[in-house]
Amino acid sequence: MMQLDDQAYARIAKYFQLLAEPMRLKILNGLRDGEKNVSELVALSGGTQANVSKHLTMLSTANLIKREARGTKAYYSILDPQIFDLCALVCGQLAMQMSTEAAANETFISAMQSQAT
Amino acid sequence: MMQLDDQAYARIAKYFQLLAEPMRLKILNGLRDGEKNVSELVALSGGTQANVSKHLTMLSTANLIKREARGTKAYYSILDPQIFDLCALVCGQLAMQMSTEAAANETFISAMQSQAT
DNA sequence: TTTTTATATAACTATATACTCATGTAATAT
DNA sequence: ATATTACATGAGTATATAGTTATATAAAAA
Numbered sequence: 001m002m003q004l005d006d007q008a009y010a011r012i013a014k015y016f017q018l019l020a021e022p023m024r025l026k027i028l029n030g031l032r033d034g035e036k037n038v039s040e041l042v043a044l045s046g047g048t049q050a051n052v053s054k055h056l057t058m059l060s061t062a063n064l065i066k067r068e069a070r071g072t073k074a075y076y077s078i079l080d081p082q083i084f085d086l087c088a089l090v091c092g093q094l095a096m097q098m099s100t101e102a103a104a105n106e107t108f109i110s111a112m113q114s115q116a117t
Numbered sequence: 118m119m120q121l122d123d124q125a126y127a128r129i130a131k132y133f134q135l136l137a138e139p140m141r142l143k144i145l146n147g148l149r150d151g152e153k154n155v156s157e158l159v160a161l162s163g164g165t166q167a168n169v170s171k172h173l174t175m176l177s178t179a180n181l182i183k184r185e186a187r188g189t190k191a192y193y194s195i196l197d198p199q200i201f202d203l204c205a206l207v208c209g210q211l212a213m214q215m216s217t218e219a220a221a222n223e224t225f226i227s228a229m230q231s232q233a234t
Numbered sequence: 235t236t237t238t239t240a241t242a243t244a245a246c247t248a249t250a251t252a253c254t255c256a257t258g259t260a261a262t263a264t
Numbered sequence: 265a266t267a268t269t270a271c272a273t274g275a276g277t278a279t280a281t282a283g284t285t286a287t288a289t290a291a292a293a294a
Contacts, residue, residue, distance in 0.1 A: 004146065009139035015207045020134035022126035023280080031122065038241060051283060053235055063214055072240045078288045081209055089203055090132045096197075097180055138252080155271060170272055189261045207266045220262060 004111065023047055024055050028083060035077035048098055055109065135179055139166055141172050143199060148182065152194035161199065 004012075012015055018024060023045060030036060030044045030060060042052045059065045068075045121129075135141060140145045140162060147153060147161045159169045174183045181200060188214055 002141075006139065009142045010141055011211055012204060012207050013137050015211060016133050017281095020130050020137045022130045023282080025126045025129055026121075026176045039239095041244080045132035048284070049241075050285080054282085057242075069291095072238095074241060080213075082206060082210060086203055086206055089127060089199060089206075090129050093197055094128055094132060095200060097200065114235090140252085157271095164269060165254070166271075166275080167255080170270095171252085174272075186261095186271090187266095 008062065015062070018064060019056070019083070020061065023051065025058060025087070027055055027059070028064070028078070029087075030075060031078050032084065035068070035075045037073040037075050039075070051080070126164060132179070135176065136200070139173070141170065141176060142204070144169065144172055144176070145181070145195070146204075148193060148195050149201065152185070152192045154190040154192050156190070158193070 014084075026045045026047075027041055030041055036044070038049065038053060038056065041056070044047050045052055047055075056065070056067070056074075060067050060076065061080055065076045066079050068077070136145075143162045143164075144158055147158055151232050155166065155173065156169055158173070159166050162169055164172075167215070173182070173184070173191075177184050177193065180196055182193045186192070
């Protein structure tokens, strides 16, 4: 990424946008160990059928997952497992932030305690 | 990332949301080679002062960048360079998608040409 | 053929958020 | 002291999108 034109920024942003939704992350994580059909994903995610289906259509349109109809069911699967690397990076970053906060809290707490009579 | 609770998904999603904005990506990319003040980022991004400032506040609140006031100016800098790894991954993914599309286009085009009289 | 099962989608609502314009604030310069 | 420069922020608007409800579609079962 050096000098990018506006269209490039827009495309990258749109990609991140797909990952910027708890339900979609849940669905993607549900597909981590292989294909699942819609009903399975509905059960797994706790969402409504309509909503899960919409998210699947979005992810599918963006080529993050692929759809394969078999009988009356539709099986979805991850197209590029690298998305999990993205999530792992973010998780690592958040974990670091949280541990920093935890450390700050401890500092705060001990400061309070040493102040207590 | 194994079984995550809803709060974890929400946090990860919020993080991605920060990167899901062209202007913020532009700003972050502008900070790639070191700190810059707001005016510099305004010039660089082509955005309005108010808008750039707001995005900077958001990124700063989320601890993606840090703010340091010096005189009347405010210098911002990247806190965790790993965000560029995230962007690089996405860029790679998009590049692959585009080359796939390009290949598909070529296939399409040659199919058309071979059909032409 | 009718019913059932599985999925997709249209219409609608509510909420979030990116942006602009105007103004506030604080440090420096005159 | 006043003006200027640099930045932040509140109010307001427009748009995008996640969610629900109801319905459409299509394959399989009865």
